[in-house]
Amino acid sequence: MSGDGxxxxxxxxxxxxxxxxxxxxxxxxxQTRRTAIERSQHVLGRFTSTVRCLxxxxxDSDSDSAxxxxxxLIGPPLPPQFTAKDDxxxxxxxxxxxxxxxxxxxxxxxxxxxxxxQDEDDDDNPVKKIPxxxxxxxxxxxxxxxxxxxxxxxxxxxxxxxxYDVRFWDFAGMDQxxxxxxxxxxxxxxxxKSLQYSMTxxxxxxxxxxxxxxVLDRDGFNVMECIKGDQYIVxxxxxxxxxxxxxxxxxxxxxxxEFMTCSNDGTVRTWDLNSEKKHKSVFKPRSFQGKKVIPxxxxxxxxxxxxxxxxxxxxxxxxxxxLSVHTKFHCRQAHIPGSDTSCLSFSYDGMxxxxxxxxxxxxxxxxxxxxxxxxxxxxxxxxxxxxxxCFSPDDKLLVTGTSVKKDEGNGKLVFFxxxxxxxxxxxxxxxxxxIRCLWHPKLNQIMVGTGNGLAxxxxxxxxxxxxxKLCVVKSQRKEKQAETLTQDYxxxxxxxxxxxxxxxxxxxxxxxxxxxxxxxxxx
Numbered sequence: 001m002s003g004d005g006x007x008x009x010x011x012x013x014x015x016x017x018x019x020x021x022x023x024x025x026x027x028x029x030x031q032t033r034r035t036a037i038e039r040s041q042h043v044l045g046r047f048t049s050t051v052r053c054l055x056x057x058x059x060d061s062d063s064d065s066a067x068x069x070x071x072x073l074i075g076p077p078l079p080p081q082f083t084a085k086d087d088x089x090x091x092x093x094x095x096x097x098x099x100x101x102x103x104x105x106x107x108x109x110x111x112x113x114x115x116x117x118q119d120e121d122d123d124d125n126p127v128k129k130i131p132x133x134x135x136x137x138x139x140x141x142x143x144x145x146x147x148x149x150x151x152x153x154x155x156x157x158x159x160x161x162x163x164y165d166v167r168f169w170d171f172a173g174m175d176q177x178x179x180x181x182x183x184x185x186x187x188x189x190x191x192x193k194s195l196q197y198s199m200t201x202x203x204x205x206x207x208x209x210x211x212x213x214x215v216l217d218r219d220g221f222n223v224m225e226c227i228k229g230d231q232y233i234v235x236x237x238x239x240x241x242x243x244x245x246x247x248x249x250x251x252x253x254x255x256x257x258e259f260m261t262c263s264n265d266g267t268v269r270t271w272d273l274n275s276e277k278k279h280k281s282v283f284k285p286r287s288f289q290g291k292k293v294i295p296x297x298x299x300x301x302x303x304x305x306x307x308x309x310x311x312x313x314x315x316x317x318x319x320x321x322x323l324s325v326h327t328k329f330h331c332r333q334a335h336i337p338g339s340d341t342s343c344l345s346f347s348y349d350g351m352x353x354x355x356x357x358x359x360x361x362x363x364x365x366x367x368x369x370x371x372x373x374x375x376x377x378x379x380x381x382x383x384x385x386x387x388x389x390c391f392s393p394d395d396k397l398l399v400t401g402t403s404v405k406k407d408e409g410n411g412k413l414v415f416f417x418x419x420x421x422x423x424x425x426x427x428x429x430x431x432x433x434x435i436r437c438l439w440h441p442k443l444n445q446i447m448v449g450t451g452n453g454l455a456x457x458x459x460x461x462x463x464x465x466x467x468x469k470l471c472v473v474k475s476q477r478k479e480k481q482a483e484t485l486t487q488d489y490x491x492x493x494x495x496x497x498x499x500x501x502x503x504x505x506x507x508x509x510x511x512x513x514x515x516x517x518x519x520x521x522x523x
Contacts (some may be wrong), residue, residue: 130392
């Protein structure tokens with residue numbers, strides 16, 4: 001560098017090029033920081049003014065609008081629903097119009113608070129959630145509807161009755177005519193006692209008055225028929241199937257191939273859909289003296305680990321599904337001996353069991369303390385061995401039906417509060433007994449089977465989903481009349497002449513046929 005300086009001085013100029021610029025990085029950083037702070041303050045100021053405008057919009061001060069109306073206005077006046085107010089930053093904010101129906105008075109706000117409190121009370125009251133504002137009636141037949149089944153999706157309903165018929169109803173395919181798309185008699189001349197879809201909805205369990213349960217597919221075709229046991233064997237555990245009339249049956253809630261049946265032969269049997277030649281396991285209820293008793297109803301717990309059966313001696317016996325010898329829970333005096341317990345139903349939480357007895361009672365049990373019932377309701381007439389009881393989808397209500405004699409009143413659907421067990425609500429269904437009832441959790445609709453051949457569906461257009469709502473909006477299809485093309489014939493005298501001549505020709509030709517017998521010689 002010193003050599004370059006000497007050379008430049010000798011040649012008479014200051015240097016060989018421009019001098020490199022120097023940058024003060026600290027000064028640049030400080031200037032950038034100040035600029036960022038100023039911009040942040042500016043943005044913050046705009047945000048603060050916006051917030052103040054929102055506060056002005058949400059504030060309710062009528063005095064400000066009055067004072068603004070007295071002041072001088074520059075230009076045309078604002079609409080009456082708008083008001084202006086100056087803030088500290090001299091920014092003007094317009095007040096937006098109120099929503100329709102909003103009142104400024106204190107009385108209106110009190111009314112709004114009362115309405116909100118009433119809505120909260122309605123949400124807390126389970127009776128307000130019952131979907132019974134609308135109904136449709138499905139005509140199954142003229143005899144008792146003794147079985148109801150609805151698939152898990154809620155698309156198809158199946159009904160069975162004392163007329164031996166099983167009818168299939170498709171909500172999406174029906175119109176306002178409400179006609180079943182299929183009717184059949186799978187068990188010939190035996191009354192249908194129970195119908196239930198499997199957990200997947202692809203097959204249906206049919207329990208009738210014979211000793212062999214059947215499994216049908218969704219279209220009614222036979223999939224499986226249980227084998228009948230040897231009625232001459234004393235020990236029912238050694239037979240391959242039931243030997244007497246069936247009473248009830250149901251599917252396992254978790255295993256799609258397993259189902260259960262109970263019979264007058266004194267056994268409760270589980271079956272595998274893939275093995276129809278023999279039952280899977282057998283449970284034998286016993287009386288206090290160790291004698292055989294007849295189970296009239298059976299059910300699985302919600303998790304499928306327990307099997308419960310109600311018997312003719314008034315007992316309710318519960319087994320562990322994997323231990324078929326001894327009962328896990330046993331109540332000896334659940335109902336009056338000799339009365340048929342028509343239904344057992346577990347709550348959705350699995351802790352409570354409801355039993356509908358032939359002694360005109362409805363009882364609720366805690367399976368953790370199974371010695372005595374938690375609550376009892378009396379005066380519920382029951383004339384049928386399959387009268388149902390079920391829990392609401394939110395587990396707050398318990399539902400059952402009542403029976404009546406002919407021309408002695410209307411059958412009712414009775415709702416009980418689970419906590420207090422007070423009779424909270426009733427629905428008068430028809431002038432016949434209410435036997436089957438089913439409250440679907442997805443559809444939020446109630447299906448009812450009656451003693452006069454009707455199957456009713458109760459729903460609410462707001463609270464319910466699909467199901468009956470699909471078919472009531474479809475207009476009834478018009479029947480297409482068959483159009484036949486006919487040709488008019490003109491009959492003339494010539495036609496009769498041709499017909500007569502052809503007939504004569506045919507008769508003459510028939511007479512002209514020579515006989516096959518040899519001719520006789522004439523002497």
